[in-house]
Amino acid sequence: MDGNRRGWGPCLLSGAVFAVCMAGTTLPTPLYPLYQEKFGFSELTVTVVYAVYAFGVIGVLLLTGNVSDTVGRRPVLLAGLGCAAASAVCFLLAGGLGALYAGRLLSGFSAGLFTGAATAYVMDLAPRGGSSRATFVATAANMGGLGCGPLLAGVLAEYASWPLYLPFAVHLVLVAASAVALMWLPETVREPRPPRTVRPQRPGLPRRVRPVFVPAAIASFAGFALFGVFTSVSPAFLAESLDVHDHAVSGAVVALAFFASTAGQLAVGRVGVGRSLPFGCAVLFAGLALLAGALRWDLLALVVLSAVVGGFGQGLAFRGALSAVAGASPAEQRAAVISTLFVVAYAGISVPVIGVGLLTVPLGLEGAGLVFIACMAVLVTVAAGYLLRRPVPARA
Template identity: 35%
Template sequence: MTSSPLLAQQSHGRIRRANVGFWLIAGTYGIVMMGGTLPIPLYRFWAQAMHFGALGTTAIFAVYAFGVLVSLLVFASLSDQLGRRPVLIGALVVLGISTVLFLGASTLTGLLVARFVFGLAAGVVTATANAALAELARPDRPQAAPVMSTVANMGGLGLGSIAAGAVARFFGDPTHEVFWWYLIALGIAVLAVVVVPETVTRQAGFRLDVRRPSLPEGADRRMFLGVLGLVLAAFTVNGVFSSLVPSFVQNQLHIEDSLASSALVSIVFFAALLAQVMPRPQWLNGPFAGPTVLVIGSVVFEAGLLAGSLLEFILGTVIAGAGVGLVFGRGIGITQHLADPERRADLVATYFLAAYLGSTMPTLGLGVLNQTLGTTGSTLILFGVIVGVTIISTALTARRTSRS
């Protein structure tokens, strides 16, 4: 009897440490995602100084996503073997090295190397942080992990662009100053991860090899394939916005201010965030809501491009961003539900593999098509592909849901 209060106190202490760890992991994940969009407002400064055009800008964006893809195929399951905390700390150190490379970059090649290294580390953090959030979340709040994943991911991406735009607007050295600040943020993130409780028992050894994307077994596979198609389409929208918006804002809307341009880029990410955290009707959590909103937003955005209308441009961005948030939030929730607890990071890595394929391949295609067809023709083709993939993938997930 005398041990019961002690056991209750120890249990309460573990729950409190897990709650604190949940928020620290979310904050760390958000800081890493900020780095994904820090370069966006800086492309025009680098282009002027290093003499590269739109294709070079697209390559800088795409090589980051390619680094993430390589990481998800090779390194993402490391935390299932070595533990979440040591892998996160190692990845943050690599992110610091990438940031130093940005500070020293004087050519397009230097930027590509820095961006690729950043992508390698960001892929590890993405898989590991999402797995850790699921393990640290309170059992009575099953939606906490997917919602926080969306908030950290989209919120970090949105803040990164705004932060870099603000530094470019108010400081004299835009392509260096922001990275000094980011190094400090990464140092804080390392200190945060050090105190996070470990959720994985470390194995005696580990195996590093190129992995095939894992899929659930049985009838859940069809639904997961639909989820992968939807997140691919959603991140294609993110990729188009991130690579296209700065030049569109400057060339067609004639907005030269870095902060204003980066704020417009961030709209899609903040809309995705708000779609997750704001109260909403239950039907918005169903299989059709996110894809429908994503398609409508894409159509309105393309209409704004065709008309050169800032109002339609912003409206389409907001609607499409909300669709991205709904699709991403539901998808990561399904992924966490289907994942084997012993290999959670593995299935999460497959989900984000599809996401970053959406960011990479279509955006590269946009950069190439833009050279011959121009902005209007290339985006019409790309948004047509997005709509087609979204419809097919929604049919897969809806069919599986109706049988459940």
């Protein structure tokens, strides 16, 4: 099918499929307090359940990050939707922690399969000359989908029956519709090869990329860590410290962070790659400061502001980091370098989240959050200081 004749329909439809899959990865976020009440586990367990997702993403990125270039986009995306459906079934049938762990791991597999393949598919399906708009579609689908997950689950849990079941049943229906849409969309990889020809890709970091990669990786780690902690423990903080038990509100607060990240990523075009990384670090630092104030004085307004400001800073810094690293990488090693950056970013989602969970026992949720914020603020400051001395080239 000719790219100019098919128009934007297939590109937008593939973006919608991308959003459905990513929404499933954040669907449980506002429901964790209900699971705690049902199964009687601690805040540490919540953070571990959340972090299992990141381990699934990292594993898939390390082993099969380049698989869609070999076997085709649609088979990989159908496999991702299969993992998303299996994850929803685990949550629907959950009778204990084992099912939650399995559901989160499968959710991580789905995100790992979709992250690269769906982005490439959206770009492939765009009309000729529409790469810039296709990037917008992919960005909005990714981060917008992540934001829609907690929003959908929170609204259904608050205003409909069966709060621990209905969100996943709805998602199963959306996944089924997405699979039908994928079967209608064309394959864009010419002469796809059998799965047996796939070889795991290894993360790589050429020497010439390291000066750019170091501050980019630090900023990415801190930004994703903020997202990880915000999405895993903010519902509990809202309930315990602010007496906000409305699941729709907690879901909306988390969704704001992802929507703000989308805005931050889109702002890179105006700010420029050379300035977006240091500016993103500064905005991310402001978001961390607002979150510290929210924890210290128990103010909902500061929680909301920290979600918006921190999310915008994360999006600005990460899009700048990704652009800078890709621009500095040799073409033949670019995929491996980008995979390395994503591995660092998703490590930021998992490791600090578990650390916060461990600290909640001796320090409480607020104390653990303040320690986390202090550590992340140091990392962001180091990255910003490095960038002031050795700015990223604007052409990166």
